[in-house]
Amino acid sequence: MSLDLAIFVISALVAVFGATMMIFQRNPVASVLYLILSLVGQAVLYVQLGAAFVGAVLIIVYSGAILVLFLFVIMMLNLRSSADLGEPSPPVSRFVKYFVSCLIFLELSFIIRESLGAGSTTSAGIVTMADDSFGSVESVATLLFTRYLYPFELTSVLLLSAIVGAVIIARRATEDELPPQPEKAVGPISQKTNEGQE
Amino acid sequence: MDFQLPPYDLKMMLPEIFLFLWALVVFTFDLLTNRKKETAIGYLTLVGILITGVLLAFTGYGRGFGNMFFNDPMARFFKIIFLGAAFMAVGSSFGILKQRIRNHRGEYFGLILLSTVGMMFLASSQELLSLYIGLELTTIPLFVLAAFYKDDKLSVEAGIKYFIVGAFSSALLLYGISFLYGMSGTTDIVQMKINLAITHLTFTNIGMTLVIAVVTMLAGIGYKLGLPPFHQWVPDVYEGSPTPVAAFLSIGSKAAGLVAFAKIFVNGLSAFHGPEMLPNDWGQLVALMAILAMVLGNTVAIWQTNIKRMLGYSSIAQAGYIMIGMVTMNVYGLSSVAFYMFAYMFANMGAFAIVTVFEDKTGSTQIASYRGLSKSAPGLSLTLAIFLLSLAGIPPLAGFLAKYYVFAAAVEKANSADSASWLYWLVGVGLITTVFSLYYYANIIKQMYFSREDSPYKIPVSAPAMMVIAICLIGVILFGVWPEPILQFAGDIPASFGFIAR
Amino acid sequence: MESQILTLVTFFPLLGAALLLLIPKERHDSVKSIALIISFITMLLSFWLYAMFEPLANGMQFEINIPWVASLGISYHMGIDGISLLLIVMTTVLNVLAILASFNSITQNVKGYYISMLLLATGMIGVFCSLDLFLFYVFWEVMLFPMYFIIGLWGGVRRIYAAIKFVLFTMFGSLLMLVAILYILFEYQSFAGEYSFDMLKLAQMPLGHQAQLWLFGAFALAFAIKVPLWPFHTWLPDAHVEAPTAGSVILAGVLLKMGTYGFIRICMPMFPEATVTFIPYISVLSLIAIIYGALVAMVQKDVKSLVAFSSVSHMGFIMLGLFALNLQGMEGAVLQMLNHGISTGALFLLVGMIYERRHTRLIDQFGGLAKVMPMFSAVFMIVTLSSIGLPLTNGFVGEFLILLGTFKANVWYAVIAASGVILSACYMLWMYQRMFYGKITNKENEGLKDLSIREKIIVIPLVLLIFWIGVYPKPLFDRIEPAVKQVMNQMGRSGTVEVDEDFSIKPVLADRTAEQELIVKAEKEGE
Secondary structure (H helix, E strand, O other), X not given: OHHHHHHHHHHHHHHHHHHHHHHHOOOHHHHHHHHHHHHHHHHHHHHHOOOHHHHHHHHHHHHHHHHHHHHHHHHHHOOOXXXXXXXXXXXXHHHHHHHHHHHHHHHXXXXXXXXXXXXXXXXXXXXOOXXXXXXXXXXXXXXXXXOOHHHHHHHHHHHHHHHHHHHHHHOOOOXXXXXXXXXXXXXXXXXXXXXXXX | OOOOOOOOOHHHHHHXXXXXXXXXXHHHXXXXXXXXXXXXXXXXXXXXXXXXXXXXHHOOOEEEOOOOEEEOHHHHHXXXXXXXXXXXXXXXXXXXXXXXXXXXXXXXXXXXXXXXXXXXXXXXXXXXXXXXXHHHHHHHHHHHHHOOOOXXXXXXXXXXXXXXXXXXXXXXXXXXXXXXXXXXXXXXXXXXXXXXXXXHHHHOOOOHHHHHHHHHHHHHHXXXXXXXXXXXXXXXXXXXXXXXXXXXXXXXXXXXXXXXXXXXXXXXXXXXXXXXXXXXXXXXXXXXXXXHHHHHHHHHHHOOOEHHHHHHHHHHHHHHHHHHHHHHXXXXXXXXXXXXXXXXXXXXXXXXXXXXXXXXXXOOOEHHHHOOHXXXXXXXXXXXXXXXXXXXXXXXXXXXXXXXXXXXXXXXXXXXXXXXXXXXXXHHHHHHHHHHHHHHHHHHHHHHHOOOOOXXXXXXXXXXXXXXXXXXXXXXXXXXXOOHHHXXXXXXXXXXXXXXXX | OXXXXXXXXXXXXXXXXXXXXXXXXXXXXXXXXXXXXXXXHHHHHHHHHHHHOOOOOOOOEEEEEEEEEHHHOEEEEEEEOXXXXXXXXXXXXXXXXXXXXXXXXXXXXXXXXXXXXXXXXXXXXXXXXXXXXXXXHHHHHHOHHHHXXXXXXXXXXXXXXXXXXXHHHXXXXXXXXXXXXXXXXXXXXXXXXXXXXXXXXXOOOOOOHHHHHHHHHHHHHHHHHHOOOOOOOOHHHHHHHHOOHHHHHHHHHHHXXXXXHHHHHHHHHHOHHHHHHHHHHHHHHHHHHHHHHHHHHHOOOEHXXXXXXXXXXXXXXXXXXXXXXXXXXXXXXXHHHHHHHHHHHXXXXXXXXXXXXXXXXXXXXXXXXXXXXXXXXHXXXXXXHHHHOOOOOHHHHHHHHHHHHHHHHOHHHHHHHHHXXXXXXXXXXXXXXXXXXXXXXXXXXXXXXXXXXXXXXXXXXXXXXXXXXXXXXXXXXXXXXXXXXXXXXXXXXXXXEEEOOOOEEEEOOOOOOHHHHHHHHHHHHHO
């Protein structure tokens, strides 16, 4: 029990610390690294809850793939500090950010309070799935390839279309494929935007 | 461990599988012909859609993969709309392929087909996970299609905007779905409906959790449908994307959003509709969005100078009218939605097809360029006028009957229960804004006809575009005068959602 | 063939419009002659209808009832009584004359013009034929856009403004009507257990007082905009002044009648109680229209807008007669609907003829026309007198009956309305005097040609009609009276209003006890 508690406290603190430091860092690279730290903390929490699969996915996919990709982009763009990111956002959109964050915080704390309230398994309509194997890699895999086979296979079609799309967007057109100089549009709006491009 | 697959029947999803394979055929054909045969690819795509339609006609009702895949009347009806929209979008794309899209022609058509496949899977899904993936499969190809003019900043802007909005709205939707899963412990919509009701009765109040789920999912689907306050992307994306893609967006993507809405809200959350369920009632929230859509779409459209932007705002308004049918929740509600979408498909695809043809020749989408068109292209002007009048809801065109049916559904509900009398307000707003809409639709007719000067443009119409326009014209007139078969087909839909005639 | 004659009359012009589509647009002459032939055949068909119509018979004739959109209860239900019959005949006659009158004045986009005219004819005849509320609405809207094009494409300087104003006003009214139609549909469903738009069936449905008031209000607004009743008339002068001659003729002759026809066919039978409640309001608005229209007409400088405002005044008379709710008033009103179509139509035609010669319609540009154009002046005189309502002309019969009916209903209304008659004599005759008498002050008027043969063919039938109705209106009354009585009986059927022996409508007294009610009912059944 006490070891459980100790692990929980430590990893939770790590997760919160990482998230906080991520916000306050002025160097984007450091920011991303702190985010990875936070994710690792969260992954430990998931594993502790018995959801080993989610924990593994969090580390492999998020910290392993996505955030590394972030790092690539940041380094390629050569961002040293937040000053490289350009103008600070206008007060209105900053207000929106704060507002939405507060909203999400309130929402989550509300739900947690609701689910703790009655002390037992369900109160806010949260139905718990009391099953030891729930969340393990094996049970997830079983579900994925039996019951949820259909959405799983559907995902492959989705991935195919995303790949095709990415290729189209990213590929540079060769000389003979470029359209001939189009007749210029007549209307005022398109003329205006053309001027804006120069 | 004993693994067992749920019973499945691949024959059930034969049209979808065929269309997916056909998309691959289109990709490959483009490669094999060295990307030179643009017309042939177009016709190949059209043939594929036609064959899928035939397969669809021979696919009966039924289930597969447990409850996950479900061919009900609504699925069949909307699949026809998706295929129709795809067919017409492809048919009117031949012009831009010659002029503006010099590479990736196969991918252009293939992505349209893949998006259609997504819509069709979505229409058949009876489960939140596959529904979500279907929705994603619908929209991801559309992001790429919107940005297909890579040398045009407006198009790229449209693509990026649509991508960000689309990703954000999908995330919101998924967030809401996760709450629903948390509360009901299942992703099956019918099971979820039962579980939620049990939980609700046991604890008397599901509480704020459901409100959060409803609001986030409404926002997510609201973005997809372009319902205010989530509509800002619509005019920009319509203006920037290639015109046939904008047309496809306005019908296919909207119909897909409607199906998702119907499945999640009208079916899954049907218990949480009505004043006795306050504050869990989503009906009035949607009604508010519909009112905003009708007022905002119809008034802002009046000031537009670009016909694609105008059609964008008009599609916001039309979404508002459709939502009247959605919140009605009676025997007529869903069938009126389906019929509206069906009639709207012909009018809107037809109008966009003519805008495309006009743009191919003149390069302009300004309303002012249509001045005097009735003299240089009388047939095209008359046809466009008919499509616009159908959009405005003038009898005896199909658009009128559609509007009428939606209003009739709402009045029936309002008349039958005192607690639903707020629907009268919805109908009232709908009627008044219809008058506004007449103003801007008639404005284009005015430009084409009432100007004394001659238009310099002679508009050539290619054979496929001609075919699309002719189909739309026949649809708009025929289903205005003889709607009976479609109405009966659409009349089967509410029964599978549990709305039985009194 | 005979059972489908209404379908034939209604859709024959549509067929003609489709035929015109096939003709190359450069061949103006063949377009014109085909349009004329089509409208002429339609007129002959309507004459045939008139000949076969059984006068003095009750109920609807030539009924057709085929399910159309069965799942929504919509049927293709047509049928006519005397009122519709006469309006249909008037429509087809005016349509021929209007097409004939456009031969020289319309030079641009000729084909489109005649197609619009024929579409318009289908819409108008359809409105008068339909007995299904939905069908009625469809035809009501169908004629909107051809008229929009006629005003907006071939009209005067401010034609676009006038056209859009016309469409938006009418559309607003008709959408309200649509809601009311929807409401009635579901009321009827809960009353009879089936969906139906059948006007005859709907008229048998009892409705609560409150519901009647709302529904009457919605329909009445739509119809009042069309009539137009003061203060909804503002689109009318614009539309009339800007429309081409034929457009004005059809607008004044037929379209305005659709409003009053709607009151008779829909408002009165379906909402009798509300009709009785609304009598004072509508009567007062009609009186205002009569006086206001006349006064404004008096100060007009343009002949065409003078005639337009005189229409407002005359339509006020018709509404007053209708809402006298007795046999004389209503018969007079129905007859006056025809008369107004004939004489105002004729006035617009004549104004159009002089406009073609001089390209102006300002009264002070004329003077002494009687010397150069004797024939034209004589015809103009006859029509003017008919419009004023001189005995022996058609206007007299109608106005006299309206005033008689109004007098029976409310003396003061009659007195005020009678002053309107005097005013109308003032402005019409003053206008006539300024245009036709005195010396020729303007040189351009000296060489004007008198009526051509084509123009004579246009005016002579109208002049004959003016005198025929003025001297021997009995055949018309034989057809109007049973129809009016039938409307009144429909009103009485609901039990909230009663029809007394000499056919005038009274509300059932509120303080009558249930017992007395039963006695009255028993008496009625005994009859």
